Structures are given as structure tokens and as C-alpha cells.
Amino acid sequence: MSAEENTMSDWDMQQDSVYALRLFVAGTSRVSVRAITNLKEVLEQHLKGRYELEIVDIHQQPEMAREENITAVPTLIKRLPVPKRLLVGDMSDKQRVMKGLGLINF
């Protein structure tokens, strides 16, 4: 929660730049590992230094899965900047990841 507040204030200060992201994975399953790798690749390439990524293992924190309404795994929740988006999958489709993050429009 405190992290979230931080990002909120960060966001207030620097209008367009900070991405508050949370990735939900299930243990070390194949797709989960792939999702982390793929996502990090995209983030480093396009949003270097402008994002905060939290990785949540729902096996460890099932209550989180409920709170954030996670059904499919892996799911990346982009809380900021608005609008909130959910990116589902192993992030292998880079075009869609970029679109989901609002980095490209088409």
C-alpha cells in the first residue's frame, strides 16, 4: 500500500512518466518465467528508469489474487498511468504489450 501511495505522489509530481506495474505469476511455471523475462525486456527497452514493477506470486499470496481479481496468469496490472489495463499472457507478443502499456497506438 505504501508503495502505491509513493507512486501516486510520484505520479503527481512528474505527470506522464512513472509506470506503476504489478505482475502476478504462479510460482515458477513455464509461462510465469517467460512472462517475467519478456516483460523486463520490454520495460528496459522502452521505459528504463520510469517504471516500478512488483512481482507477486499468487501461490504465496492468494489473498492478493482475490483483491486484485486475478483469474488468468500471468497478469500484468498497469495501474498508472491511467487508464488501468490488464495484460494477460506470457508477454511474448511485444506489439500487444506495448499497446497495453500505452506506448504505441494502433
Added chain:
Amino acid sequence: MIDQTNFTGQMSTLPKTPTGITGLDEITMGGFPSGRPTLICGSAGCGKTLFSLEFIVRGALQFDEPGVFIAFEEKANELATNVASLGFDLNKLQEEKKIKIDYIHVDKSEIEETGEYDLEGLFIRLGYAIDSIGAKRVVLDTIENLFAGLSNQAVLRAELRRLFQFLKNKGVTAIITGERGESSLTRQGLEEYVSDCVILLDHRIINQISTRRLRIVKYRGSVHGTNEYPFLIDEEGISVLPVTSLQLNKEVSTNVVSSGISTLDSMMSKGGFYQGSSILVSGTAGTGKTSIAATFADATCKRKDRCLYFAFEESPNQIIRNMGSIGLNLQNHINDGLLQFHAARPTLYGLEMHLVAIHKAIRKFKPQVVILDPITNLITVGTVSDVKSMLVRLIDFLQEEQITVMFTALTLNTIVNEQTDEGVSSLVDAWLLIKDIELNGERNRGLYIMKSRGMQHSNQIREFVITNDGLDLIDVYLGPDGVLTGSAREAQMLLEETGEVLHTHAISRKDRELLRKRKVLEAKIDSLQTEYESTEEELNKVYIEEEIKKGVMQQTRNKMTEIRRGHSTPDKNTKADKKE
């Protein structure tokens, strides 16, 4: 694995989990298959959510089986509000950890699919919810919503298969709901995955009246009712009604209950109707069917038995007022709690609903006698065969409960309604028919017993009269012109009375004449007797005279002999006599 051990452990029967829903456990012979998923499908608004929710709530309240409700359509608080009207306090149950509601929402508009995924999130949440309260029951309502939110069909189908396996492994009894598809039971073909028990709900509108129905499409490894069963959703939840009892093996009673009309009772050899039998009173309009029914109700209450009166034509107050005119005070019985009225227009709801409502009322009030007045009005909401099948079920149910039932039926001189009579008549045990007898410019009522199973009954038509003091039956007169009723009967009675008087008079005159004749004869006998006596005396006199004469002559002769001899002895006298 769990169900396998169940199978080997109990070879004969499939373990079942009772739902607690009224009537459903009877149809399924015990409930849903334990530890297996059951599919409930149906179109929108047919009660799937309520059905599954009641399964969870009753499980928690009645069977001490905590349950998890995964809602894909409504939020937990929306659900709680929706079922609060049924008296289910979901929030309290959640606080007590008896149920757990999880709202899973997948919104396509905010989702970007970026590659391969699975539904591990769903599994973890479900597993977590089950483990956190030790749930024995799970509902997924409606899992098909996932198909709307996620586009990868292959993944969804694979995951569904895994989900059902997961539920089986957890050993929970699950309900999966599914929206009815156009050509299949569910839009997404969920029936492929859930193969143990499938229940179809239906919401049909016939003649502007809606009826909810339930059918068990399949139930692997169990016997079950195969019909469509109507069900009712009311303030107490769902009630399902078994259509017919499967066997005809009801208990029968030899006790007899009075009809309340002593002259009617005397027309039957046992002096009334058998307890638990069904009685049909049919007749044309205004023949006093309701009066007979009310008299029966009155007699029941006077025996301190309870009577439940279903009125489909008149309001209770109307009936009470009207029956006051024939000397029945029904209000007293209502005040004593022995009589209860249930009045409803037939068009209020469909036949099935009527049946369910009747069932419920009977179960609640536990009457010994039930009256339905009149059943013919029900035809307005169903066909003849519908009404018949409804009555079959009702009679079945009542016989099982040993409740005596009286139906009244209006007969019109149309074919359709005669059919109703015919239809019902084969079901009822006793049938009273009231007919109008039109004669000599007046209309009178004639009542006869068409049939009375298990006892002899009079074959006569009696005149049925309604007086200020109640109902009565009078023997009708059979004159040379046929049956006489009303004033013709009165006239005939007078005529016969006159005849009687005349007859008596005639007889007494004859008697007197006879008496006189006897007297004359007796007088004659007397005079003859006297005559005889005098004749006899006469005869006697002659005889005695002769004797005396003889004696005297002898003496004279002796004296003469004496005199001739001078003073000879009597011996010599004799000798002398001989010589002469």
C-alpha cells in the same frame, strides 16, 4: 480419487449430498452426487443463481457443510441484496465463515492478451477459498462468463477440464451453472465436462402465465425422476414438486368421515366417505356445490379436525356470508383455527404454481380435509389434460398424507367440460352428481351418487333441498309420470295423505259392518240354541211321561191283580200275570 474410494467403499449406492431444497432431494433420491460437479443450465431468469445459492446456504445452515460461491456475474453485496428477500443473510454467514463468496470479474475491454496464459489465478483463489473455510460445497456461477472475457478458447477448454478434475480432487460437491445454448444445453458445451449430473431449468410462458420447470437430464449412477417438475420461488426459497409418486402403494384407511348431511351419509353403506379418499361434487351452475363443500367443511371442524378450503371463485368473506344463509357459521371455525381459506384467482399463476402453492399450504396447515372449489375454473389457465395431470398429482399427494379431499366441478352442457368430468372421475373415489330436474314449470335439484368406491351406495336420485338450517336430501317420488320433485312432490305427498285418510276411513267402516254381521249371527246362534233346548226338553218330557206312564200302569195292573185276588201276594200276582 476421492469418489473412487467412495465407489469401492459403497458399491451399491452413489453417495449423495442433500441440497435441502424442498422437493429436489426427493426427485434426485437424496441429492446431488457427493464430491462431483453437477451442471445446472437454463435460460436467463430461470433461477440458476438462486438455485445454486440456496444449495450453498442450506448446506451451511442445515447440513453443517461450508460452501464457496464463486460469482462471475454479480458482486457479493449484490448477491446478498438479491437473496435477502428470501431470508438468507449472506453477510452474517460470511462473517461466521460458513460461506465464502468470491466475485471473479473478467472485463474484455481492459484486457490485452499478450501470449500464452492459464487460469491458475482461478484455481488458486478457489483452492484458497475452499481451504480457508473447509468448504464441502462449491458453486461456480456462471463460469461461461470467462469465455466472454478471454478469447483463447483452447486454453479455456483445457483449463475447464482441469478445473473439474481439480474440484473432484478437492472432494467438493459442486454446482456449475450455464446459460442455455441454442442447440446445446449450454452455450459453451459445459455438459461435455460435467457428465455426472445435469439439471435443466426452464421458464415457459403458456397463455401468458409463466411456469418454472426443472428436469434432470441425466444423473449417472442413480435412479431419478425423469419428468419435468414445476418449481416455485417464493419468500421461503425454492420448492420443487414431485410430479407423481412413482408407486401406487399408499396406505388406505377404513375410517369413515361424515359428509355433514346425515341423509347423504345414509345413502352410503358405510355412513360416509372413507378417510383419505377423494370426492367429486359436480353439477350445473347454482346447484349448491359450494354449499355441500361448506357443509363438509363445517362437519370436519365440528369433529375438531382441520380443514383447508381453496376457493378459486369466491372470496372467503363471500363464502362465509353466503353460507350463513344456510345456517353454517364458518367464521367460528376460522376463529378456532380449524378452518383456513386460501382464495386465489386461477389466473394468478399457472397450474403448476397452484399445485405448488397448494402443497405448501397443506404442509403448513396439516389439515385432515381439503376442499377445492371449483376445479373447473382451473381450466382457464390450462388445458383439460393439464388440469387432469395436476389433479392426479394432488390426489396422489393427499392420499399419501391420508387427507380427504373434496373437489367441486361445474358442468356445462358442452363437450369440453364433460370431458373434465370424465377425466377427473376416474381418479376420484366418490362422485356426487347434482342435476337439475325441470318439471312442471319449475327447477329442482336432484342428487345421486355416481360412484362410491369400496362401499354400497343407494342408486336413487334424491331431491336435494337447501333450507335455512342446512342441506337435506328427500326421497323423490316415483309417480306414474316419473320422478316428482318440488311442488309436484308436495302435491303427490298431499294426495297420498288424503288417500291414507280415506283408506283408513274405509277400513273402519268395513270393520264395523263385520262386527254388526257377527252380532246378527251370534243372535241367530242364540235363538237356534234356545230352540234346540226347548225341542230337547219336549223330547225329554215325552220320554219321562212314557216312563211314568209305564210305572203307573204297572202299579195299576198290580193293584188290579191284587184286587182280583182279594189279598194275594205280589208273587202270585206275577204268576197270574204270566198265565194271562
